[in-house]
Amino acid sequence: MDIVELPAEEAAVRRFIEALWLPYYRELEATVDAFALADDVDLVAEELPFRVDRIDSADYRTWIAVDGSTDGTPLADVDGEFAGYVAAEVDETPSVFDRPDRLVICDIYVGESYRGTGLADDLIDRLRDWAHDAGCEEFSLDPHVDNDRANAFYEKHGFKRTKYQMVASVDDPTDRE
Numbered sequence: 001m002d003i004v005e006l007p008a009e010e011a012a013v014r015r016f017i018e019a020l021w022l023p024y025y026r027e028l029e030a031t032v033d034a035f036a037l038a039d040d041v042d043l044v045a046e047e048l049p050f051r052v053d054r055i056d057s058a059d060y061r062t063w064i065a066v067d068g069s070t071d072g073t074p075l076a077d078v079d080g081e082f083a084g085y086v087a088a089e090v091d092e093t094p095s096v097f098d099r100p101d102r103l104v105i106c107d108i109y110v111g112e113s114y115r116g117t118g119l120a121d122d123l124i125d126r127l128r129d130w131a132h133d134a135g136c137e138e139f140s141l142d143p144h145v146d147n148d149r150a151n152a153f154y155e156k157h158g159f160k161r162t163k164y165q166m167v168a169s170v171d172d173p174t175d176r177e
Contacts, residue, residue: 001083001119002070003063003126008056010048011076016064017044017051019082024109032144034167059090063126065110065119084110086123090134100137103127108141108150124157 006016022043028035037043054060068080087106093099105127110119131139142165143150 001122002066002068002080003122004066004070004075006055006062006064006085007075008052009074009076010052012074013051013055014044014048015076016062016082016085017047020064020085020109020111021047021051021107023111024085024107028144031146057089059092060087060106061089061130062087063123065114065123067114082111083114084108084119084123086127088127088130090136091140101135102138102140103131103134103136105139105141120153121157 006012025035025037029037038046055062063086064075064082065084066075066078066080067083068078070078070080073079086108088103089106091102091104093101108120108123110117110123127139131137139159141154141159143154145151
């Protein structure tokens with residue numbers, strides 16, 4: 001299994017979106033209403049420019065796990081299957097706060113046939129290397145509360161709950177007793 005950085009090239013990003021990003025968000029959509037995808041747009045075409053711009057940022061990285069050898073072949077053209085990915089960005093702390101810089105994990109996904117193989121551990125290790133290189137002392141992420149398997153994985157890797165995120169509609173007042 002090779003883990004390679006996703007370049008900000010349209011063909012590679014398109015393959016990533018089709019092979020990993022879209023399946024990941026389809027799984028989320030099936031269990032979490034907040035991740036429902038629009039059904040009246042071409043999702044790949046809509047996501048592509050945003051993703052290319054984001055990947056081109058200095059503080060954001062995405063790594064793709066490829067089942068097979070990449071041997072320097074452009075990512076869009078490798079024969080191997082895209083097995084999973086991890087995306088993260090550096091969160092530099094303003095000097096007025098007393099906390100270290102963090103590496104924020106935006107997404108981590110392993111395709112169903114690769115779950116339980118240790119691939120997710122390898123993806124976290126890749127982030128750990130980047131965190132050290134970027135001078136980050138902590139990881140941060142916002143997992144979904146109902147994703148028990150993912151939360152157990154994060155806890156196994158030393159993550160601790162530090163806050164809750166709450167959401168409310170601005171148009172839907174609650175009953176006030």
